[in-house]
Amino acid sequence: DAGITQSPRHKVTETGTPVTLRCHQTENHRYMYWYRQDPGHGLRLIHYSYGVKDTDKGEVSDGYSVSRSKTEDFLLTLESATSSQTSVYFCAISESGGYGYTFGSGTRLTVV
């Protein structure tokens, strides 16, 4: 398809548990991003990566950490999930910074 896959597609977890979402790309793009989508808030940037082991914070990074140990994988971790982190999470890739994003299919996370 678009060369980007997210896993899992759906997850229900309990408050206080750690959760890791995975984004995998086959395009060899330098940039990878994590956004969350909530009604009334649009798409908000959580963290992004501009190379292996190179990451930066976005506008809503509190409560989230990321890691990128190889070009193709970008992991988003919620250290201790809270109900406010219930959302749809989208990964995106880009060859050249903020241009020409390709989004993954999204992960719907519910924290109960």
Place this chain on the structure above:
Amino acid sequence: GENVEQHPSTLSVQEGDSAVIKCTYSDSASNYFPWYKQELGKRPQLIIDIRSNVGEKKDQRIAVTLNKTAKHFSLHITETQPEDSAVYFCAEANQAGTALIFGKGTTLSVSS
């Protein structure tokens, strides 16, 4: 920091009418403005973009205009069809030019 205001939040039109969505940005140094379309349950997809050295760009029934002086850009859809019904997001690049900051989205409904 960067901020993109998008209006209206919802827009309902009759099939065949035109639709206009407007975004205002804060950083006068911004030079790239994309528009994404997200159908229900799907990933956002790039439909058109414009760079700051161009005032208008067209692609069949869609067009984007940019007013750098007023710091706003607009998406124009002519001869709307039911399949145009979706959420539309505008965006601008962050100051570093490494990520996109999105507006809150406009839900367009086209009734036949």
